[in-house]
Amino acid sequence: MTMNRVFHQKNLFFGGLIIALVILIAAFAPLIAPFDPVNDADLMNAELPPSASHLFGTDSSGRDVFSRVLYGARVSLSVGLITQIANTIIGVSLGLVAGYFGRFWDELIMGTTNIMLSIPVIVFALAIMSALGPGLFNIYLALGLTNWSYTCRLTRAQVLSVKKSDYVNAAVVLGYSKTSIIFGQIMPNVLGPVLVIATLGCAEAILMEAALSFLGLGAQPPMPSWGGMLSSARDLFFTAPWLAIFPGLAIFVTVLGLNLFGDGLRDILDPRSVLKNT
Amino acid sequence: MPEAIKLLQVSGLRTEFRTPAGAVQAVRGVSFGLDPGETVGIVGESGSGKSVTALTILRLIKSPPGRISAGSVKFRGIDLLAQDDAYMRSIRGNRISMIFQEPMTSLNPLMTVGDQLAEVMQWHQNLSRREGMNRAIELLRKVQIPSPEKRVRDYPHHMSGGMRQRVMIAIALACDPAILIADEPTTALDVTIQSQIMDLMLGLKDEFGSAVLMITHDLGVIAEMAQRVIVMYAGQVVEAGSVYEIFDEPLHPYTQALLRSVPKLGSRTEKGRHRLQEIPGLVASLINIPDGCAFRERCRFAGPECNGAIELQAAGDGRMVRCIKVA
Amino acid sequence: MLSFAIRRLLQFIPTILGITLIMFLLLNLIPGNAALSSAGKLELGADVIEKLKADLQLDKPAYVRYFNYVGRLAQGDMGQSYLRRYDVADVVFDRLGATLKLAFSAIGIAIVLGVPLGFIAALKQGTWPDTLSTVVAVVSVSIPQFWLGILLMYVFSYMMHLLPTSGYGDGASANLVMPAMTLGLGYTALLARITRAAVVEVLSADYIRTARAKGLSEFRISYRHVFRNAFVLILTTAGLLFGSLIGQTVVVERVFSWPGIGSLLVESIFQRDIPVAQGCLLVIVIVFLIVNLLVDILYSVINSQIDFK
Numbered sequence: 001m002t003m004n005r006v007f008h009q010k011n012l013f014f015g016g017l018i019i020a021l022v023i024l025i026a027a028f029a030p031l032i033a034p035f036d037p038v039n040d041a042d043l044m045n046a047e048l049p050p051s052a053s054h055l056f057g058t059d060s061s062g063r064d065v066f067s068r069v070l071y072g073a074r075v076s077l078s079v080g081l082i083t084q085i086a087n088t089i090i091g092v093s094l095g096l097v098a099g100y101f102g103r104f105w106d107e108l109i110m111g112t113t114n115i116m117l118s119i120p121v122i123v124f125a126l127a128i129m130s131a132l133g134p135g136l137f138n139i140y141l142a143l144g145l146t147n148w149s150y151t152c153r154l155t156r157a158q159v160l161s162v163k164k165s166d167y168v169n170a171a172v173v174l175g176y177s178k179t180s181i182i183f184g185q186i187m188p189n190v191l192g193p194v195l196v197i198a199t200l201g202c203a204e205a206i207l208m209e210a211a212l213s214f215l216g217l218g219a220q221p222p223m224p225s226w227g228g229m230l231s232s233a234r235d236l237f238f239t240a241p242w243l244a245i246f247p248g249l250a251i252f253v254t255v256l257g258l259n260l261f262g263d264g265l266r267d268i269l270d271p272r273s274v275l276k277n278t
Numbered sequence: 279m280p281e282a283i284k285l286l287q288v289s290g291l292r293t294e295f296r297t298p299a300g301a302v303q304a305v306r307g308v309s310f311g312l313d314p315g316e317t318v319g320i321v322g323e324s325g326s327g328k329s330v331t332a333l334t335i336l337r338l339i340k341s342p343p344g345r346i347s348a349g350s351v352k353f354r355g356i357d358l359l360a361q362d363d364a365y366m367r368s369i370r371g372n373r374i375s376m377i378f379q380e381p382m383t384s385l386n387p388l389m390t391v392g393d394q395l396a397e398v399m400q401w402h403q404n405l406s407r408r409e410g411m412n413r414a415i416e417l418l419r420k421v422q423i424p425s426p427e428k429r430v431r432d433y434p435h436h437m438s439g440g441m442r443q444r445v446m447i448a449i450a451l452a453c454d455p456a457i458l459i460a461d462e463p464t465t466a467l468d469v470t471i472q473s474q475i476m477d478l479m480l481g482l483k484d485e486f487g488s489a490v491l492m493i494t495h496d497l498g499v500i501a502e503m504a505q506r507v508i509v510m511y512a513g514q515v516v517e518a519g520s521v522y523e524i525f526d527e528p529l530h531p532y533t534q535a536l537l538r539s540v541p542k543l544g545s546r547t548e549k550g551r552h553r554l555q556e557i558p559g560l561v562a563s564l565i566n567i568p569d570g571c572a573f574r575e576r577c578r579f580a581g582p583e584c585n586g587a588i589e590l591q592a593a594g595d596g597r598m599v600r601c602i603k604v605a
Numbered sequence: 606m607l608s609f610a611i612r613r614l615l616q617f618i619p620t621i622l623g624i625t626l627i628m629f630l631l632l633n634l635i636p637g638n639a640a641l642s643s644a645g646k647l648e649l650g651a652d653v654i655e656k657l658k659a660d661l662q663l664d665k666p667a668y669v670r671y672f673n674y675v676g677r678l679a680q681g682d683m684g685q686s687y688l689r690r691y692d693v694a695d696v697v698f699d700r701l702g703a704t705l706k707l708a709f710s711a712i713g714i715a716i717v718l719g720v721p722l723g724f725i726a727a728l729k730q731g732t733w734p735d736t737l738s739t740v741v742a743v744v745s746v747s748i749p750q751f752w753l754g755i756l757l758m759y760v761f762s763y764m765m766h767l768l769p770t771s772g773y774g775d776g777a778s779a780n781l782v783m784p785a786m787t788l789g790l791g792y793t794a795l796l797a798r799i800t801r802a803a804v805v806e807v808l809s810a811d812y813i814r815t816a817r818a819k820g821l822s823e824f825r826i827s828y829r830h831v832f833r834n835a836f837v838l839i840l841t842t843a844g845l846l847f848g849s850l851i852g853q854t855v856v857v858e859r860v861f862s863w864p865g866i867g868s869l870l871v872e873s874i875f876q877r878d879i880p881v882a883q884g885c886l887l888v889i890v891i892v893f894l895i896v897n898l899l900v901d902i903l904y905s906v907i908n909s910q911i912d913f914k
Contacts (some may be wrong), residue, residue: 120852235767370820
């Protein structure tokens with residue numbers, strides 16, 4: 001058991017390290033990148049294999065793949081961050097409304113949540129993309145508006161359990177406002193699990209964005225996004241495999257970091273799951 | 279007597295469990311014997327090592343973290359701890375069988391009780407499924423389950439806790455074992471059901487002639503069923519003797535305290551005449567146990583001499599006690 | 606038992622209605638009316654736009670249009686493609702076979718590999734196969750599936766010339782191998798983890814101790830007592846897995862040019878052929894719901910003997 005604790009803290013540590021690294025890369029991409037990711041196109045030097053001057057080689061327009069991968073972190077992180085903020089706000093708000101007001105609102109919101117849960121997120125996102133058309137902004141919408149069901153359920157459950165608890169009743173008897181107590185109590189209780197859901201959701205969103213961009217529905221060229229880079233590499237990778245390898249690796253490492261961090265966080269917040277998984 | 283081969287002879291048995299906090303020594307050198315047809319009770323609080331002793335006899339200790347570190351369990355002179363797994367399997371459920379404390383969860387929820395009963399006979403006696411089922415009906419009748427022909431097809435959730443424990447007893451007796459180990463068989467049941475199950479076991483014991491090792495914290499059960507009693511505390515035998523001796527004249531301060539903590543025998547209906555006394559303090563920790571009497575922290579007779587190693591000593595005809603104050 | 610299946614089928618209806626409502630809202634009420642603006646972008650002839658307007662009955666209130674839409678759906682009418690003169694239902698169901706073939710092959714791979722792996726990991730807790738399966742599980746949920754597909758393609762088609770790169774190949778099984786592997790491998794690891802957790806839970810049950818006390822061999826305990834009980838636990842989670850797998854077919858079909866619903870969906874989204882896109886999405890969701898329904902019924906068949914609420 002002690003061994004396992006250490007192992008899970010390792011998850012948290014390595015996951016955190018990877019995330020920090022990706023954030024730094026995204027923030028300082030202009031400083032690190034040797035070339036401009038969009039404008040330094042040079043058709044004379046197209047599809048060069050990795051070398052000292054082009055660490056990850058060049059793409060079909062002669063742009064530096066290394067620089068584009070560095071800038072690609074910005075797109076992926078923005079997707080992860082924006083969609084999870086949106087999902088969390090929607091999920092927590094609806095959960096609070098459903099739990100606090102109950103009755104009609106509860107029925108309506110939980111009914112919707114159950115329908116949302118019965119459709120795979122990617123299908124939902126594709127439905128929105130099919131109505132709105134391709135584009136990065138539409139990806140924010142498609143992923144930011146669809147994946148809040150778990151947060152909503154969790155918040156609602158928390159409200160219900162706090163509502164029923166003795167100390168709330170006791171506080172009401174003492175003349176305190178029920179509302180302020182409930183909300184004061186819920187936030188700290190919800191924070192941890194919501195953070196776990198958001199971290200894992202962030203990983204999911206980045207994967208989803210990559211998949212949608214790969215399908216050509218996401219960030220449009222020449223914007224450097226990892227999924228988009230893979231999409232344009234699709235027909236070239238037999239002759240220029242580096243075009244597919246490096247962006248894919250970037251997605252994989254980033255998502256792995258988030259998943260490790262999320263798992264580690266969950267195990268620390270919920271020690272029972274540590275025991276359960278041993 | 280000691281020269282004759284016993285039906286079961288447990289000697290110097292030690293079992294420990296590895297935990298992050300250190301090795302828990304659940305059983306610390308337990309020895310006792312069992313004769314054919316005899317009923318011996320092992321009593322003690324939770325954590326006294328009585329259940330672990332029972333599981334150790336059948337080598338059902340999960341390893342890791344558990345480990346049988348010393349001693350022998352001789353069944354008809356053959357040390358079970360030295361035999362291979364195949365031999366052990368031929369003993370379990372066949373020559374020595376066991377009933378557990380939790381009737382609600384001890385049966386497989388996805389198999390009919392008939393199949394679970396027949397299984398043990400198909401396995402050990404090479405019966406066909408049909409023969410097994412017929413025997414199962416017979417056995418269910420013996421444990422007084424009404425309309426057994428129908429009940430064999432029931433799943434455990436169709437049955438109450440008492441019924442399930444009857445099924446467990448039927449499974450245990452299916453192969454006509456020489457020894458039946460019953461680990462708190464009535465603890466989880468309602469009081470009225472408890473006495474029915476006890477009566478049933480008494481009756482069946484006579485019919486099947488098995489020796490019974492009755493593990494319980496309930497002295498009432500011991501008084502009803504056992505001829506001899508072993509009192510365990512902190513993984514050790516602290517006192518052993520006939521049921522009359524133990525109840526009439528307990529020697530060890532722990533046994534005395536144990537008897538004071540239950541309604542006096544035979545006066546069950548006159549509860550309240552004696553004030554029941556609880557035993558002060560907590561059961562001793564089984565990690566890094568110091569030398570000396572494990573009970574001394576809670577014992578009102580304890581003195582400095584109790585800190586030395588204390589052996590189990592003979593105290594008259596067949597009686598044993600582990601206390602320097604009385605021996 | 607039958608009443609349960611019927612009750613469960615009835616629960617199906619509000620879900621379907623909710624989904625069609627969402628589809629309808631997406632199709633009709635998005636600002637600027639997506640259907641018409643997309644038709645405008647395609648520079649269709651005025652007659653087609655008139656026909657579209659008539660089809661969409663834009664002069665009628667939204668709820669009337671919704672009921673008409675559901676009414677047509679109930680008759681199997683998913684409308685007409687904007688671009689080609691065909692019924693959406695025909696072409697979508699035409700493509701369904703390839704998608705189902707891919708999805709079921711993938712789940713088959715996941716079951717055949719994942720369940721035994723999980724079993725081994727559970728029986729050998731804490732040893733290297735167990736650790737390995739933990740690592741593989743984390744890696745496999747983090748790896749982009751289409752990337753894995755591309756890598757497989759590079760190795761098996763380009764370097765080793767073992768398998769065709771893409772396409773349906775008139776149903777040749779060689780063409781199925783890589784798409785099914787790509788889709789199945791991630792779920793293999795997930796299923797292995799689920800199986801492991803289920804088996805670990807069952808192994809600690811009291812009735813397994815009873816089985817040991819009966820003197821049964823570990824093999825017999827495994828197949829008579831552990832497996833069936835673990836299976837019930839595995840089944841519930843496996844149904845959920847299948848849902849996300851159906852979603853992922855869209856991406857994998859694109860990688861391998863597999864002519865299923867997913868490819869059609871992506872094409873139609875590009876061409877802004879919204880009736881086709883909606884038809885694809887609806888069929889994917891319905892397949893997913895049907896699979897979940899079947900899993901539920903199967904679960905209750907097994908459970909009907911144990912706990913029939």
